[in-house]
Amino acid sequence: MDQPDVLAWRDGHIEALDQTALPHQVRTLRISTVDQLVRAITSLAIRGAPVLGAAGALGVALAVRQGHAEGWDRPRLDAEIKRIADARPTAVNLSREVAAVSARIGPDAVSIDAVSIDAGAVEAAALAVLDATAAVSHEISERGAAYLTATCGGGPLRIHTHCNTGSLACLGWGTALGVIRALHEGGALRHVIVDETRPLLQGARLTCWELGQLGIEHQLVCDGAAPFLISRGLADAVVVGADRIAANCDVANKIGTYGLALAARQAGIPFVVAAPESTIDQATPSGAAIPLEQRAEEEITVPTAPVGTRALNVAFDVTPAELVSAVVTEARVIPGGR
């Protein structure tokens, strides 16, 4: 799978693989307006913390183009950019990259025209975010594989993972799935156990698809089964990504992560978080301060529960640092509290 297929900038538009259609359809969305981008992000057609950051970066370039074409004033442009930044609340990457690329617009650009805003410079900044995102994921992958090999010892490893953290989420190799890929390429991987990751099944739909493309042996399990399978010794380590990491190393990630961390500690196996430095939010002191997105109840209740059933659909959880063995970034291995 080529990286541009996941997310790309072509002729002034964003092209993105529609991740809601996978694995049964491989379909690319052509996104020309802020409205379309916000819809793609909230529907999870575009998803994964690093890809959300890159999409936010491209979104600023898209907003500048649309603003030029439709004659927006500066407050309108700022409001449209803010809509992109706010499209999903938990991953810090989205708002961070939107802010970084927006800075290229300049505070003195009071009206939106070609003189006061250099659209080319904004686009170049956005494309640099894409390149950096892919490069960072390779560094995380290699560092994580080296850490696991050193920590778990010789033989090929059995890795338990959650949600989707590969190219689809991160560009390049991915974070947790990039670590798995690096282990595989180094002959140090036996197989992968993948949580299906209800309610939207990113593990079943996306991770199994990526692992299949890569020829990596894997088995799908139900989320509720994971802690028990870990207790019975079916994995040598748990490796997951992160949507936001607080200053104290508490980790917000897709709902279901916390239970894996508890089980890993109980079983005495490493619980490793693979994430870019940009995921670490020094402004958030601990997990208690991280906003956790609540999504539509229908994602859980339809079509199986009786009509009218209420649901609680918290999309992320927080794993306290005391349950984390290490956070591996492109720059370093940060010890957790275990």
Added chain:
Amino acid sequence: MDQPDVLAWRDGHIEALDQTALPHQVRTLRISTVDQLVRAITSLAIRGAPVLGAAGALGVALAVRQGHAEGWDRPRLDAEIKRIADARPTAVNLSREVAAVSARIGPDAVSIDAVSIDAGAVEAAALAVLDATAAVSHEISERGAAYLTATCGGGPLRIHTHCNTGSLACLGWGTALGVIRALHEGGALRHVIVDETRPLLQGARLTCWELGQLGIEHQLVCDGAAPFLISRGLADAVVVGADRIAANCDVANKIGTYGLALAARQAGIPFVVAAPESTIDQATPSGAAIPLEQRAEEEITVPTAPVGTRALNVAFDVTPAELVSAVVTEARVIPGGR
């Protein structure tokens, strides 16, 4: 919902509510042969440890009737009865009740005819199992509610539960869901959090349906979310049923239970197992000796994962006694290892 609707003996046939059709259809199966009964059990049309026991008891009566009609010899009858006992391996109730009612056939009944086997006595023994199953569930319900009220203190309780353990699984009021119903009737229940219980969604389909019928407030959550929600203080206690309890108090129950027990201990809330004495298997020294049914991979992979994806579908897990606060039966409260 009347108890006979779940499972009944009418005119020499078994009638059973088809639990695979709920909640969208309320449909009764009429079962006239051992083949049909085995199919109903393996497909989970008939399910839940105590109901499996009652169905096994009725199955012996059914086999005797079919054997008379078709002129089976004694080895054939014994083989057919063994097929019923072996239809599912984890719950001890099925094989236990089959054995208990089979004992009425007598060891000296070498040929199957009305002289050597008193079909009426076998049927009476089977019906007594049905009555006793319902009566036992009421006693468990009342004892469990009293235990929780005493343990958790005054205010109305928020209870987290898993899978389905009500009338549909147990006749009468149920085990864990019976405890919840008894709390509700006593004004001591605030609401219930229900795990959807993948892959077959007994929580979403059956427990939500039963709670709706009873007018008990509840919210459905994904299995992977449960440990985190418990960590954030959303429940005052976890109450589950059991498929088999080993002599050392290790508890086999629907996959997903172990993660709840870990989370309950971490959060400092009680983890209570409600089950009949018949679920306790003194012949099984610990959870390591309990066979854990592995079911078809397609229950997990279809329709969401890429075609060809392999899965690991372990239907039950074992919660070690050290994570159990108490096992509540119709006769006593057995302290766990916490």
